[in-house]
Amino acid sequence: MPPIKPLPIADLSMYLMHGGPRVEELFGGVLSGEFVRGGHLYNILARSEETANLVGRSIDPSIRSMQGAARTADTTGKMGVIGHTDRSQSENILHRYQKSVAILQNASAHSAEQVTSARAHVEKHREIISRVHSGEIHLTGIKPTIAGGNTDSYQLRCYTFN
């Protein structure tokens, strides 16, 4: 029987990516405590081309996943995942809201858990939903910057292990 390989696996569960103000606009260098919803696990934002690169970029740039990324990027690499995470948050909230309202309006047909969840969603997002209904685009509490800013080059660093 081959020996069991003790190959350690790190815990990435604490890492989140979150949209927010530019670094120079962070008050005190931190994301505000009021900035509390819409944090995504890193891997949600790691979709599309990054996903195609995930193995290639993470362990070896020569493998075929990189080729796969290059091949598919022109057709689906710019798919709506960005829209899902960025652009369509308002729609997402409204969609949930509508689902929730439908559940609450017909509560007897749903489980207690579903009703509780629906009620919690409506309560939690009441203000946001109101803003969305008024036409405001909601992006995790930060008014989107339509234009301006800069695209500072970002230097990729090699993976390190110290």
Place this chain on the structure above:
Amino acid sequence: MLEETLTVINYGATHLIKVPNNLSSRNDASGLGLDNFNNEHQFWGQHQPIASVQTPRVGMGEKGSTNLMDQRAALIDEMINDANRNLSPEEKAAYRASQAEFGNQITPAQRAFIIDEFESIASKNLSGAKGIANIAQDEQGFLLSDETTGRYKKVSGGIDDTIERLKTATTPEEMIQIIDSMTREKPGAGARSK
């Protein structure tokens, strides 16, 4: 339609933060039929980003930029590096021992990232609402695409089995073989030609 999906609203920046598990909670979308949207986390308190990238200058109605994805990929680099740097002494020792004994070439954070990505994508529910299912299908296409035929493949084996095997792979090539071995072409799937 394509132009629309390319639209990106500029956040300003994307930040990588590290939120202790006891300060975050996963949104509960149970019963709402939105499993694929069950990905939001609430978190409390102020958090100093580990790293940040400015999002590109792309606005509503403008054509999107892959720079956004490149920059977010950079945050993944930062995440993996940070996780590796912050391994416990015991974990570091275990990694070094696995290098010496088994020729392990994959750092603990890299392994975690790949396994998590595979699990997340491969287990996506493709039977949800049309738009959501399409997104999931595209995501899987990236991971499981077949470079020879241009078709994407579907996981045919057990995801759990694949993950267990990924846990014990020691080289990048071995990881690729494992993922490849667990996929097959989806019958009748549309070709994703170049």
